[in-house]
Amino acid sequence: MSETFDVCIVGSGAAGGIAAYVLTQKGLKVALLEAGRPVDPSRDYLEHVWPYELRNRGFGKGAQLKRQFRGSEFWSHLASANLPGEPYTVAGGKEFYWYRTRLVGGRTNVWGRKSLRFSTNDFKARSLDGAGDDWPIDYEDVAPYYDRVERLIGVTGTRERLPNLPDGIFQPAPPFRCYENLIKKGAAKLGIPVIAQRFAVITQPHDGRAPCHYCGACQRGCVTASRFSSNQVLVPKALATGNLTLLSESMAVEITVDDENRATGVVYVDRSAGQTREVRCRAVVVAGGTLESTRLLLHSSSRRFRTGIANSSGALGKNFMEHMGGSVSGYFPQLEAAKPFNEDGILSGHAFIPWWGYNRKNPHLRGYHVEMGGGSQMFPGHAYGTDGFGSGLKKKVRAMNPAVFGLGTHGEMLPNSQTYVELDREVKDAWGIPVLKIHFQYGENERLMFRSTIEALQEIVVASGGKVRSVSRDLRPPGQSIHELGTARMGNDARTSVVNRFCQAHDVQNLFVNDGACFVSSSDKNPTLTIMALSWRASDYLAEEMRKGNL
Secondary structure: OOOEEEEEEEOOOHHHHHHHHHHHHOOOOEEEEOOOEOOOHHHHOOOOOOHHHOOOOOOOHHHHHHHOOOOOOOOOOOOEOOEOOEOOEEHHHOOOOOOEOOEOOHHHHOOOOEOOOOOHHHHOHHHHHOOOOOOOOOHHHHHHHHHHHHHHHOOEOOOOOEOOEOOOOOEOOOOOOHHHHHHHHHHHHOOOOOEEOOEOEOOOOEOOEOOOOOEOOHHHOOOOOOEOOOOOOHHHHHHHOOOEEEEOOEEEEEEEEOOOOOEEEEEEEEOOOOEEEEEEEEEEEEOOOHHHHHHHHHHOOOOOOOOOOOOOOOOOOOOOEOOEOOEEEEEOHHHOOOOOOOOOEOOOOOEEEOOOHHHOOOOOOOOEEEEEEEOOOOOOHHHHHOOOOHHHHHHHHHHHOOOEEEEEEEEOOOOOOOOEEEEEEEEEOOOOOEEEEEEOOOOHHHHHHHHHHHHHHHHHHHHOOOEEEEEOOOOOOOOOOOOOEOOOOEOOOOOOOOEOOOOEEOOOOOEEEOOHHHOOOOOOOOOHHHHHHHHHHHHHHHHHHHHOOOO
C-alpha cells in the first residue's frame, strides 16, 4: 500500500478492537488487518432461530457437528476447530481443540462474556506459593484500565468485597434462577459464597445499545448488540473517527524489520484476491489471539531473529497455558415436572462460585471457580442426551427442564516445559505457510486440582438437596476452555521474557503484543476482561511514546 500508517494492528477481536478504538481516538492513523470477513448480524446471528428452521435441526449433516465439541448449525459458521485450508497439528498424537474465527470482531462473536478482574494474588502468585513467576505489574497498575473497559462495554455484577475478586463498575445483575437459589442455600451450609456472575451484557440502555432481552442465546450472536462484541462496539467507534482503515479478508503472514531491527510493516495475504500485499507503518500491534499471534511472530524471521521476531530470549512459544476443568451434572427432584416458566435470561448461569479454596486445606496450588448452567430454557441442553423419540421424548425433556443443572470449573494451570507451540515445517496451510504445532500436557498439579474440584462439586450438589447425574472422569480435553495464554510472556528481564510491562517487545521497540500471549500466569479467571485492560494500557503507552518521538 502506498500509505504509511502510524500503527498496523493484526486482529480485530478483544485486544485488537481495544487498540483500534484507543489509538484512533488519539488521532493516530491505523490499519486494522483481519483475516476474516465482515459480520452482518441480520444474516450471521441466529439467536432467535428455532431448530426446526434449520436444515439439520442444529446438529449438522449426519449429526457431524454435534459429535464435535460445541458443534452446532447455530454458530459453526462463526467459529470452528476445523478451518478449511488452515490446519494445525498436535504433537504425540494427542488432542487439542483450537477454536478460531474468521470474522471481524474475532472470537468476541462467540465469547461467553464472563468478565472477571484479576487480583493482586493473581499478579503476584509466586510470592504466595513459590510456583511460576510474578507479573512485572500489579493490580493497581491495571485497575484504572479495568474501570475504562467496564464503562465502555457495560458489565453486570454485584459488589461483594471478596479478597480475590476485585469489584468493578457494574450494571444491575439479572436475578438468580430457581436452581441457582437452591445451590446458593446449599453452598452456604458449606461456607461457600455464591454470587452474581459478571457478564459483558447490558441490562440497562447503554451508549445507544438496547438492554438484554433475555433470549438466552448469546453465543449465537445478538442483533441488538446487548452483549458486547468488538465488531458491534469497538470497530464502529474506531471507524467513526475517520482514522481507521479496516482490511478484512487480510491474513497477516510476516512482520518485516529493517537493518536497525525496527518493525517496518506487515505482509499479508488478501484472501479474496489471492494476492500478497504489505502495510507499511511506524509501529505494529499483534493482537490476533495467543496462538495466531505466536505463529505470526515465529514465522517473522530475519538475520537477527532466526527463530522468530523478538525471540532473543527463546521464550516465544513457551509457557503455554490453558484453563483446566471438570464438571458434575445434577438435578433437583423437587423441581421435576414443575410448570414451565421463562428462565432463559443471559447465556449460562446468572450465578457462580468464586474461588473459595482458601477456606480449606487443598492438595494443590492455586485455585478455581465454578460456573453453572441450567434452569427452564427455551433450548434445553439436556435434550441432546435424553433417550427416546416423539411424544415420549418431549415429555421427558419437559419434565426435567426446570430440574437439570450443571457445575463446571475453570482452574489455574501452571506453566510446564512440556506445553509449548512451534512451527510445523512439514505441514503448510493453503497459502504455503507453516502451520502451528501444539505440544500440550497437563501437570500433576492440574490433576490434583481436578480430583479436588470433582469432590467439592458433588458436595455442593448434595448439600443443595440435589442428586448427582454424572461426573467427569478426567480433565476436559485441552482447548475447550478457549483460554489460550502465555506464549510471549511479559517480564522485566529480556533474557527470560518476550515483552515488557507495557506489552512492548524487548528486542523490537516498535512492536507490541497486546493479547493473551503476554500473560505470565493464567489465574482461574476468564481472561478477556484482563486482555482488554492490558491492551488499553499498552495502547496508551504506545501513543505517548509516539508523541514523544520515541517510536
